[in-house]
Amino acid sequence: xxxxxxxxxxxxxxxxxxxxxxxxxxxxxxxxxxxxxxxxxxxxxxxxxxxxxxxxxxxxxxxxxxxxxxxxxxxxxxxxxxxxxxxxxxxxxxxxxxxxxxxxxxxxxxxxxxxxxxxxxxxxxxxxxxxxxxxxxxxxxxxxxxxx
Numbered sequence: 001x002x003x004x005x006x007x008x009x010x011x012x013x014x015x016x017x018x019x020x021x022x023x024x025x026x027x028x029x030x031x032x033x034x035x036x037x038x039x040x041x042x043x044x045x046x047x048x049x050x051x052x053x054x055x056x057x058x059x060x061x062x063x064x065x066x067x068x069x070x071x072x073x074x075x076x077x078x079x080x081x082x083x084x085x086x087x088x089x090x091x092x093x094x095x096x097x098x099x100x101x102x103x104x105x106x107x108x109x110x111x112x113x114x115x116x117x118x119x120x121x122x123x124x125x126x127x128x129x130x131x132x133x134x135x136x137x138x139x140x141x142x143x144x145x146x147x148x
Contacts, residue, residue: 002052003045010049013091020090041093050092059088064138 005027012023020037033039040046066081 001045002049006040006043006045006049009040010053014053038093041091047093054088054092056092059092060134060138062088063134 008027009020009023009029012018012026013020016023018026020040021034024034024037024040029040041050063085066077066084
């Protein structure tokens with residue numbers, strides 16, 4: 001069940017063009033939520049809300065459209081591509097720009113500066129593999145092929 005409070009946060013973000021931290025502040029969330037929006041993104045209510053309004057299919061479709069977006073000079077509009085895709089992934093909680101998740105017997109969140117070089121390389125390889133799989137799925141979707 002989607003909480004009304006979560007709907008208000010989403011409205012602030014989308015309708016008022018407000019950042020996540022500011023939206024949390026304006027809807028009465030505590031300082032700890034304002035400083036760590038991932039707490040909200042991990043809730044079932046937020047995931048359900050994002051799934052309803054920003055489905056993975058919609059993100060893939062927009063991602064594909066942005067990747068092929070050209071400006072007036074017939075060149076790919078890189079800032080538009082980056083901004084749109086980045087926002088969708090952040091809102092859906094698929095990644096946080098300054099954090100990496102490493103899975104083991106439980107879940108552990110580490111800041112980039114907490115990782116040694118070998119661990120960063122493993123995380124980077126994992127990210128590259130995930131991005132490749134996403135791009136493959138986008139291309140398959142465009143061709144109406146079954147996704148992985």
